Amino acid sequence: MADKVLMKGNEAIAEAAILAGCRHYFGYPITPQTEIAAYMAKRMPKIGGTFLQAESEIAAINMVYGASAAGKRVMTSSSSPGISLKGEGISYLAGSDLPAVIVNAQRGGPGLGGIQPSQSDYFQATRGGGHGDYHMIVLTPDSVQEMAELTIKAFDLADKYRMPVMLLADGTIGQMMEPVCFDLAIDPAPEKPWATTGTEGKRAHNVINSLYLNPAELEQTNIERYARYDEIAKNEARYEEYLMDDAEIAVTAFGIAARVTKNAVNEARKEGIKVGLIRPITVWPFPKAPYEKAAEHCKQIISVELNMGQMIEDVRLACNCKIPVSLCSRVGGMIPTPNQVLDAIRAAAKGGK
């Protein structure tokens, strides 16, 4: 077995990005993700990379645009209010079909909100976040090990589909330390014949742009992009099922909420309640299959979230509202306790919703 080191989730993201070949990081500090920038500031100069603290989040995301257009693996990171500022740039990346990895270590909102963990940017992340018809692939790690693995996956997916990919984490997973192993398979970045790397007078110019003043042409780019999204929905939806085989109640949660929920599911099983967990690992594309299956043999789904009920809408769509879906949540930087989730499971077992 390869060596494991104890590392913060945020640091694991930074190290994994470097392993994936990312040599360009642009960011602006914000709690609770500043360790990513600190790690990059320390490492990038030693390996010939670029760490640049921009004058603002907006500047940073546009630097990402530039580096990506030049064919480089590039990343930025922020937390909720900072991600809102990056929204315009993310839309431009999507409109220009540029790969990039964006980390959101979510904190409570809206507005400046607080600095404690949250999942209240679910709608923003899964619906694109900026203007226009577009999506990002959104990955939701629930451990420090997954912070590393999904960061590498994020770079692969971004290059494969030429689009921005978001790692949707939260303050807790970012700040906690767990053992992590970096002995991971890494595919080299693919050739990028579309990149603006200089023609040397030998080829036609590559143009990276999101401006199409001819509506018919713009319509066509949207249609082609959505055909690609259909492929992604078919091929890239990921999830974990835990004790679902004989479950009569399903609990669903991602990230830190899934960690809390696992404790509650284990306790409920000790009480003889047949309950399992569906944990989405991508929330766009949203994994529909486990919910369709659950609707056949469960009487209720409980969605555990650190928001006022956002993923619950996707859960209802995924199971076609065949069974009731209820919400168990805390917000504003508070985290549901395993007992709160356990009480919700007990209530569902008794037939209440």
Add this chain to the structure above:
Amino acid sequence: MTTQYLFAGFGGQGILFAGKLLAYKGLMDGKNVSWLPSYGPEMRGGTANCSVIVSDEPIGAPIVLNPDVLIAMNLPSLDRYENDVVPGGTIYVDSSLIERKVTRDDVTVRYIPATSLAAQKGLDGLANMIIMGNLLNNEGSLASESLEKALGKCISARHADRLQLNRDAMSLGSEL
């Protein structure tokens, strides 16, 4: 088996470090471990705490709400967390900084005048390690290879001169 620890005190007392050492030791013993700090403005000289879980099972929530072991290094921490400790659990109290006694009778309490001892013995700033020495000795794992390895991981080569001081502080704590 799962043991949940809560370390709590002021910023600067080495709360996060003590927790990290315990987590690293667990890792070296082949256990599952998690370490979660309180983060935010309260760390700047205010209260600091961290949750550490060491387990043979996969770890769910990394947040310790009901510790098996509480290490309280100041009065606000004892006031806040005393009643959260599970019955039969253990509370370590830095009795040079906390004048009152633990009011519960269903937990084991160890009063260690760690801060004043550290000052007397030239081990300034190592009250945390005096308590850790006592804790690890009670758990029967003070003289272990995994602890030495964990120390090596937690104290960078740049501060290698601190290594022996940390060992001395733990040794002192173990004798109490």
